[in-house]
Amino acid sequence: MSASAASVPAGPAPAASANTAWRRFRRHRLAMAGTVTIAILALGSVFGPWLLPFDDTYIDILQRFAPPLSGVHVLGTDELGRDILARLMMGGRISLAIGFLAMAMAMAIGIAVGVVAGFYGGFLGAALMRFVDAVLCFPTIFLLLALAALTEPGILATTLLIAATSWMNVARIVEAQIRTLRERDFAAAARAVGASDLYIMFRSLLPNAMAPIVVAATLNVAKAILLESYISFLGYGIQPPASSWGNMLNNAQIYLTSAPWLALLPGIAITLAVTSFNFIGDGLRDALDPRLDIN
Amino acid sequence: MLPYLLRRLGQALVLLLIVSMLGFAILHLAPGGPLSQFALSSQMSPEDIARISHQLGLDRPLPVQYADWLWRMLQGDWGTSYRDGSAVLAVIGSHLRATFELMATATLVACLLGCWIGILGAIRRYSLFDTLATVGAMVALSIPTFWFGLVAIYVFSVTLGWLPAGNRHTVGDDSVLDLLHHLIAPALVLALVEMAIWARFMRSSMLDVIGQDYIRTARAKGLPEWSILSRHALRNALLPMITVAGLQFPTLLGGALVAETVFTWPGMGRLFLDSIAYRDYPVVMGILMLSAAMVMLGSLIADLLYAVVDPRIRME
Numbered sequence: 001m002s003a004s005a006a007s008v009p010a011g012p013a014p015a016a017s018a019n020t021a022w023r024r025f026r027r028h029r030l031a032m033a034g035t036v037t038i039a040i041l042a043l044g045s046v047f048g049p050w051l052l053p054f055d056d057t058y059i060d061i062l063q064r065f066a067p068p069l070s071g072v073h074v075l076g077t078d079e080l081g082r083d084i085l086a087r088l089m090m091g092g093r094i095s096l097a098i099g100f101l102a103m104a105m106a107m108a109i110g111i112a113v114g115v116v117a118g119f120y121g122g123f124l125g126a127a128l129m130r131f132v133d134a135v136l137c138f139p140t141i142f143l144l145l146a147l148a149a150l151t152e153p154g155i156l157a158t159t160l161l162i163a164a165t166s167w168m169n170v171a172r173i174v175e176a177q178i179r180t181l182r183e184r185d186f187a188a189a190a191r192a193v194g195a196s197d198l199y200i201m202f203r204s205l206l207p208n209a210m211a212p213i214v215v216a217a218t219l220n221v222a223k224a225i226l227l228e229s230y231i232s233f234l235g236y237g238i239q240p241p242a243s244s245w246g247n248m249l250n251n252a253q254i255y256l257t258s259a260p261w262l263a264l265l266p267g268i269a270i271t272l273a274v275t276s277f278n279f280i281g282d283g284l285r286d287a288l289d290p291r292l293d294i295n
Numbered sequence: 296m297l298p299y300l301l302r303r304l305g306q307a308l309v310l311l312l313i314v315s316m317l318g319f320a321i322l323h324l325a326p327g328g329p330l331s332q333f334a335l336s337s338q339m340s341p342e343d344i345a346r347i348s349h350q351l352g353l354d355r356p357l358p359v360q361y362a363d364w365l366w367r368m369l370q371g372d373w374g375t376s377y378r379d380g381s382a383v384l385a386v387i388g389s390h391l392r393a394t395f396e397l398m399a400t401a402t403l404v405a406c407l408l409g410c411w412i413g414i415l416g417a418i419r420r421y422s423l424f425d426t427l428a429t430v431g432a433m434v435a436l437s438i439p440t441f442w443f444g445l446v447a448i449y450v451f452s453v454t455l456g457w458l459p460a461g462n463r464h465t466v467g468d469d470s471v472l473d474l475l476h477h478l479i480a481p482a483l484v485l486a487l488v489e490m491a492i493w494a495r496f497m498r499s500s501m502l503d504v505i506g507q508d509y510i511r512t513a514r515a516k517g518l519p520e521w522s523i524l525s526r527h528a529l530r531n532a533l534l535p536m537i538t539v540a541g542l543q544f545p546t547l548l549g550g551a552l553v554a555e556t557v558f559t560w561p562g563m564g565r566l567f568l569d570s571i572a573y574r575d576y577p578v579v580m581g582i583l584m585l586s587a588a589m590v591m592l593g594s595l596i597a598d599l600l601y602a603v604v605d606p607r608i609r610m611e
Contacts, residue, residue, distance in 0.1 A: 030430065134313040137587040141549035142567060146318075146579060149571040150325030222437065229439045230553065234568065246439075253445055253557070260449050267442035274437035282433070 024287035031283020034276035041273055045092030054083035056090040057241045065259050076261050079251060084261070088269055091243040095225055096273065098159050098244075102224035105163035107217050110170025111206070117171070118178025119201050129175060132168045140165050141230060148236035158237045162227045170216050177209035211288040215281050222277035229270050245270045300599070307591045311584070315368075318583040319361050322576050328353060329377055329574040351377075364580070374577035378570070383581040387563065393463055394562035396474075397554065398547050400482040402540075405489030410536065412490070413497025417505065417532075418524060428494060435491035440550050444484045444557035451480060461559040481558040485550045489543060496539045501532040534605050541597020544590045 025031060049056065054073070060081035068076040068084070075084040117128040135143070144165045151157050181187060182205065190204045225245075231237040232246025240247060245266045252263035330344050330353065348354050352363065367374065373383035412432075416425040452460035458480045459465070465473050504510065505528055513523045552564025559565070563582060570578040602608045 030433075130310065130313065134310055134317055136545070137310060137314050137590045138318075138583060139545040139549040139552075139586055139590070141552055142583060142586060143321075145552075145568065145571055146321060146583065147325075150322065150574075152326075226437070226439055230441065233439070233441050234556065249442060249445070253448075256445060256449050257453050260453070263442070263445045263449065267439065267445065270442065271434070271438050274439075275434050278433055278437050 021287040025283050028279075028283035028286055030279040031286075034279035034283070037272055037276040038280070041092055041269070041276075042096055045089050045096060048089040049086060049093075052083070052086050052089070054086045056082065056086040056243055058082060065255075067259070068261050068265075075265055076259075078248075078262055079255060079259070084248075084265055087243040087248060088245070088265060091245045091248055091266065092269065092273075094155060094238055094242065094244040095228055095246065095270070098155065098162065098228045099221045099225040099273070099277075101159045102162040102166065102228075103217055103220040105160065106167040106220055106224070107170055107213070109163065110167035110216075111174050111213065113167070114171040114174025115178050115201050115206060118175040119182055119197070119205070121179065125175070129172075132171050135165075136168050140227065144227060144231055145234065145236060148231045153236055153239050155238060155242075158228060158231065161231075162224050166220060166223055166227065170213070170220065173212050173216050174206075174209060177212060178205050181205045181208055214288060215285045218277055218281035218284055222274045222281065225270065225277070226274050245273075296602075303595055303598070307595060310591060311588060314587045315365065315580075315584060316361070318580055318587075319357075319364065322580060323357055323360070329576050331574070368584075373581045376570075376578050377575045378573050378578075383577045386578055387566070387581050387585060390561060390563045390566045393560060394551055394555070394564065396478060397481055397485060397560060397562060398551055400478055401485035401489060401550075402543070402547065404482065405486040405493055406536075406540070408486075409490040409493025410497045410533075412494040414501055414529065414532075416494070416498045417501035420502065425498075429498075432491040432494050435487050438487070440484060440488060440553040441557050443487060444481070444554060447480050447484055448557070461557075463561055481554045481560050484557070485547070485554045488550055489547065492543065492546070493536070493539065497532070497536060500535045501528065504528045504532040507531075534601065537597050537601045537604065541594045541600075544593035548586050548589070 060077070062081065063073065063077050064079055064081040066073050066077040066081075068074065070076065073083050073085070075088065078084055078087065113128055113132065117125040119125075144161060147161045147164065148158070151161070178201070187200060187204060190200045195204065228237055228244060229246030229249070232244050233249050235247075235250060238244035238247045240250075248266040249263060252266075255262050328348075329351075330348055345354075352360060355363075364374065371384070373387075375382055376386050412428050416422075416428045419425055447458075448460045451458040459477050461477075463474065463477050465477075510523060510528055513527050518527075548564070551562060552567060554560065555562045555564040556568060563585075567579065567582045569575075570582070
């Protein structure tokens with residue numbers, strides 16, 4: 001018997017309807033502030049460079065170390081006379097794009113591993129989850145640096161490596177969810193009408209585990225932006241002349257005495273973006289499933 | 296208790312084996328082996344490199360290299376550094392102390408301050424202090440550690456001139472006071488994230504306990520609030536913190552690497568970075584194994600301690 005979508009039970013209704021969730025999210029003031037901040041950072045990074053008269057890689061040695069708010073360069077210039085605002089905007093494109101792409105990849109890996117391990121259980125599930133445990137034994141930065149230092153640096157490589165080191169927590173969350181959902185009546189019903197394993201896993205079970213997955217995805221963007229800044233700061237991520245918020249800080253320590261704004265500005269951008277995503281994650285947690293409230 | 300302990304130790308050993316295979320595979324499958332840095336040198340001909348590769352055993356099949364490495368490591372021979380030929384264990388050992396000084400100080404500060412903030416926040420829930428602490432903890436979790444280090448150097452070393460900007464000692468001064476003076480900034484920077492984590496967990500644990508029936512009973516008996524909080528609530532709320540401490544090791548080690556880099560602190564994290572840049576595989580492998588073992592040991596000790604402190608937990 002082949003299962004059509006209509007004949008397979010869809011499972012219990014989601015914990016909160018989209019409308020209720022949106023109303024709850026809007027009431028979370030910090031999450032709303034985070035959303036607005038991310039929107040500003042993203043729009044500024046995407047459209048800002050077109051509005052600015054300076055190119056982010058244009059070297060003007062006569063204008064080097066211009067402090068912020070002192071002339072035509074609104075946020076000053078760096079050690080090569082490049083406009084810092086232009087570099088922050090172009091860097092924002094790279095840092096934010098890596099944050100989202102790495103998150104998407106980490107979610108794909110984490111969900112695939114978690115669903116398979118949770119659904120089949122047994123030896124396969126145990127083996128997969130022990131592998132997750134093993135990867136989690138390495139401090140993330142150690143693993144990331146070891147991988148980044150040994151591969152050709154670049155945007156794609158950085159994104160892939162961040163995804164490769166941050167999918168494990170997603171796999172754990174999804175595995176736990178699927179393992180309990182598998183035993184519920186609607187899953188048994190789907191099996192009874194002859195739905196395929198793939199159908200049950202991804203169409204019956206997974207949608208019911210969406211709330212914690214969405215929260216984990218948001219927090220993963222924050223983590224990915226942070227990780228990008230770490231490895232770029234240490235010189236193994238995005239390579240100059242391209243800018244990212246992390247690699248702008250790469251040389252900043254040398255000029256801390258004479259040009260502190262080189263160190264301050266990119267750090268503020270990173271902190272703003274990461275804090276915002278963390279608050280959005282908090283807000284989503286409250287909005288999507290009150291039972292998950294950690295407070 | 297004993298069978299549980301043995302099973303946990305067995306699991307940890309299996310996990311360590313997987314970890315070692317993973318680490319070995321990552322290092323040795325990456326393009327450009329440990330000798331790639333010599334390929335550009337004008338002093339070495341391809342024949343020289345081939346000979347060195349043979350001498351170091353790098354021309355053998357990977358499983359053979361792994362088995363050889365594992366067998367020697369189990370006997371206490373972790374290999375020799377490619378950089379200067381000294382024993383890996385000795386190299387790591389000479390950097391461990393500095394890292395532990397840093398991690399222990401940071402943990403102490405973070406634990407005391409974090410717990411205090413968390414407890415106060417829970418007792419005065421939704422007060423101004425609680426709101427500020429909750430928001431502050433989230434911001435602290437979002438600040439890149441290295442950037443916070445740069446800001447600390449700018450404020451306390453460059454502007455105020457109170458603290459040294461790096462290193463573990465002033466040259467020629469080996470006193471404890473000098474060490475502490477150098478320790479303050481990197482330890483505080485490392486403590487910030489930890490403190491935020493402790494405060495968040497402490498707050499939710501305390502709130503959890505305050506909502507329990509036996510606290511209501513204690514209130515109904517008319518006990519003074521102070522006694523309820525300190526003798527009934529706090530004691531139970533502190534228990535889960537043992538687990539938090541055990542799970543903090545990966546974050547702590549990663550943070551130490553960053554803090555050591557910014558403050559040129561001669562610890563294991565900086566050794567790791569230097570060794571990676573030099574492709575000193577035996578040292579990199581040694582540090583990966585040691586940190587993974589510490590992470591596992593941390594969670595094992597936390598679990599055992601929890602069972603000792605809380606008799607309700609049964610070992611199965």
